[in-house]
Amino acid sequence: MKPIELAKNVYWVGAIDWLTRDFHGYSTNRGTTYNAYLIIDEKVTLIDTVKKPYRNELMHHIRSIIDPAKIDYIVVNHVEMDHSGSLPEVVKEINPEKIICSKMGQKALLKHFHQEDWPYHVVSPGEELSLGEKTLSFLETRMLHWPDSMFTYVKEDQILFSSDAFGEHLATSERFDDEVNLDVLMHESTKYYANILTLYSPLVKKLLAKVAEMDLPIKMIAPDHGVVWRSHIDKILEAYGRWCVHEGKGNALIIYDTMWDSTRLMAKGIAEGLQEQGIPYKMINLQVNHRSDVMTDVLEASAIILGCPTLNNGMLPRMAGFLMYMRGLRPTNKIGVAFGSYGWSGEAVKLMNKAMTEMKFTICHPGLKVQYVPEETDLTECIQLGNTIGKTLQDFLAGKEINSVEDII
Ligand SMILES: Cc1cc2nc3c(=O)[nH]c(=O)nc-3n(C[C@H](O)[C@H](O)[C@H](O)COP(=O)(O)O)c2cc1C
Ligand SMILES: [Fe+2]
Ligand SMILES: [Fe+2]
Structure with a gap:
C-alpha cells in the first residue's frame, strides 16, 4: 500500500x-x-x-x-x-x-x-x-x-x-x-x-x-x-x-406523521399558505425520512412545523421518538407550530407544543386541530395558518421581536 x-x-x-x-x-x-x-x-x-x-x-x-x-x-x-x-x-x-x-x-x-x-x-x-x-x-x-x-x-x-x-x-x-x-x-x-x-x-x-x-x-x-x-x-x-448559532436559512420544515392521511392533508394546506408568502419549505414525512436526516434540515431551518394525529391519547411513536431525539440535541433560534388530526381526545398537538416550549422555540400560533378528515373550511384554515407562519417568519428574519403565544393548546 x-x-x-x-x-x-x-x-x-x-x-x-x-x-x-x-x-x-x-x-x-x-x-x-x-x-x-x-x-x-x-x-x-x-x-x-x-x-x-x-x-x-x-x-x-x-x-x-x-x-x-x-x-x-x-x-x-x-x-x-x-x-x-x-x-x-x-x-x-x-x-x-x-x-x-x-x-x-x-x-x-x-x-x-x-x-x-x-x-x-x-x-x-x-x-x-x-x-x-x-x-x-x-x-x-x-x-x-x-x-x-x-x-x-x-x-x-x-x-x-x-x-x-x-x-x-x-x-x-x-x-x-x-x-x-x-x-x-x-x-x-x-x-x-x-x-x-x-x-x-x-x-x-x-x-x-x-x-x-x-x-x-x-x-x-x-x-x-x-x-x-x-x-x-x-x-x-x-x-x-x-x-453554532443555529442560524436558519429563512425556510420552513413541515415534519409530520399520519395514519389515515388527514394530517398530511393539513400539512399540504399549510405548505400552500407558506408558498403564498414566498417561504421555501420542505414536507418531511417521518415514515420515509430518517431522524438524523431530519435533524440535518432542522439545524439550518428557521421554522419547525410539527404535525401528528392522536394515538392512544398521545403522539405517534415516530413523532415522539423524533421529538425526544431533537430535544436532546437542543436546536434553538426557531419558530415552532403544531397541528394534527384527531378523533375524540386530541392530545398530540398539545404534546408537540409542550416539547417545543421546552426547547424554547418561539411558538407563533396556539396550534391547529381538525377532527377526523379535514373538509374545505378546515383546509382553508390550514392555508391561513401557513400564511400566518410565513408572515411571522418574515418578521422574525427581519429581527423583529416575536413573543410566543400565551394560549397554546
Ligand atoms: C389505534 C388508534 C388509536 C387512536 N387513539 C386516539 C386517541 O386516543 N385520541 C384521539 O383523539 N384520537 C385517537 N385516534 C383517532 C385518530 O387520531 C384519528 O383517526 C385521526 O383523524 C387520524 O389522523 P390521520 O389521518 O392523520 O392519521 C386513534 C386512532 C387509532 C387508529
Ligand atoms: Fe468519532
Ligand atoms: Fe466521538
Missing part, C-alpha cells in the same frame, strides 16, 4: 468503513472512516487508533511505513470506542513509552479498559511536547463532544488533529477535501454537526473564538472521520460559525 502523506513524515494510517449504515442511531448512508495518523520523528507517535474490527487495517498501514514496535507515543484525543476500540491490542503489540491524553481522557480510559498500569501521560491544556524535530501542543476541548476530547496541534507542519470536530461520516478512497465532491462533503459535515455537536454549540462558539484569538496558523485540519481539510479550511470554519 502506498502511504498517504499529509506533510513530510506525517501519514494517514486509519481505516475505511464502507459498511456501516447506522452509527449509534445516526444513519451513515455513505459509510465512514476512522482516521489515525502517524508521525515519524525521534519519538514515533501514533495519533488515535481505530474501531476494534479495523485493527488489522491500521497495523497494515503502519507497517507499510515503519515497524509498529518503533512507535513510542500514542496520543488519545478521544476515548470513544470508534477511536480507541483497538487500543488494548495495539498497546499490547506496541508497548508504547507513553499514552498521551487529557486528565479526563485518563479517567475515561480507565473506565473503558480498566488498565491501571498503562503508561499514561496526562497533558494539560497548552502543554507542549517535543518529538525531536516536531512539537506537539494540546488543546483541551472538554465536552466537544466528550469530557475527554482534545485537539493535538503539530507546530512545525501547522496541522490540527481535531478529533471528532470538523469530521464527517464519508467512506471514500480520497483523503483530502479537494479530492471529493464539495457539495457532498458539506452535506455530510452539516449532518455530522447537526447530529453530534448541536447541543454543544455554545462551547463550539467559545472554541472558535479561542482559536481565532490564538491566531494559530492552520494548514490542515485532520479530523478522526472523513477527509482532511487543506483547501477549504475557511469554508468549514465559516460553516461552524453559522451552525
